Amino acid sequence: MDLTFTPEQTAFQEELRTWFAANRPTDPPDDEDAAYQWRRQWQKTLHGAGLAGVHWPKEYGGRGATLSETAIFFEELGRAGAPLPADVLGLLLAGPTLMVWGSQEQKDRLLPTILDAEESWCQGFSEPDAGSDFGAVKTRAVKDGDDWVVTGQKVWTSGAQYAKWCMLVARTGDPAEAGGPAKHKGLTYFVLDMESPGVEVRPLVQITGSPEFNELFLDEVRIPDSAVVGGVGNGWKVALTTLMNERAGLAFFLQVRLRQQLDALVDRAAGAGGTDGVIDDPVVADKIADLHLRTEALRLLAWKGLTAIERYGQPGPEGSLGKWLWSETNQQLVEVAADVFGSEALIDGEPWAYELLRARGNSIEGGTTEIQKNIVAERVLGLPRV
């Protein structure tokens, strides 16, 4: 990967800087639902400027940006302090998965409303007994005429309270295979309409106090056969496309967010806002230097990941390394912030208190650190399975 920008890339970067400077969103409201609507409006503004799906091909309404331009977009979004669009799951996960595996009818119906933020998505993979062990999925889909009848429970379903559609993985094969040696067979990937009868969303309150995710109960929900994505029994492969896009797609934004947080921390440690220049404390300085090195390594790793996508057309297992290092570094950062900010980082409602608590989930969401380490060991380094 050559990190020297071409004149076109530099021009794109300048275009983005100008646009973000002129279109800075206002501060988000405190209320969770209002904040979601605020991010939805922000996505519509991005869409109006052709920036909601920069990485989406032009045939699907995107800007058709190259991988490097997409990386520049996320870097500039982060640098401007702008939020991610409301429907990250639609834009980064569901959309790209449908582009690879979806039928023409599914693409025509579902892709445009992702871009313009009219309909949002959630991801119904995890179950009470199937998280890391995705092959243990027990939610059952049984064919009945032209429909599938689906019954089961999903959990930790982020954004289900706002979603119109769900990327749902259910077992269409032999239920006895769940968790067994053939567990990856017999899974099927569906698009579930969250307004279907039999769908119930119950909020789960996180340690931060906000109900960001939910339990999702499915009681004899009818899903038409036309909503199967990638063929019956092929759900494992389709879900892998979603998961790899999740890890690779967020890599750029997350490392830029990390840099922003670190810069804010350094400013405060250096005396801004009345912290008495604790950066002169060699222990604090040492910790901040370490965070700087990790953040810079993550930035370079995210760019390196582009090489794999260019080579294989899809994100590869290398994205797991970035996910693992990002979650570790972000958790380290918020702990250093708590040292620097003192009691402010422990007061309910303060932004750094939220960050401190929210970061606990980083090493679980999108696949736990242990699972990322297994993927790196087996699929990147080629080490034997234990």
Ligand SMILES: Cc1cc2nc3c(=O)[nH]c(=O)nc-3n(C[C@H](O)[C@H](O)[C@H](O)COP(=O)(O)OP(=O)(O)OC[C@H]3O[C@@H](n4cnc5c(N)ncnc54)[C@H](O)[C@@H]3O)c2cc1C
């Ligand atoms: C903030 C947040 C948002 C989330 N959003 C979603 C969402 O929108 N949709 C969705 O489907 N899921 C979501 N999840 C769920 C997440 O994907 C799962 O929590 C995660 O995959 C782990 O599954 P589990 O909780 O069942 O833990 P388990 O799989 O039961 O793991 C328990 C522990 O055992 C370890 N472990 C398990 N297997 C192995 C192994 N083979 N080798 C080594 N260690 C192992 C794990 O690392 C972990 O420490 C979210 C989670 C969080 C925290």
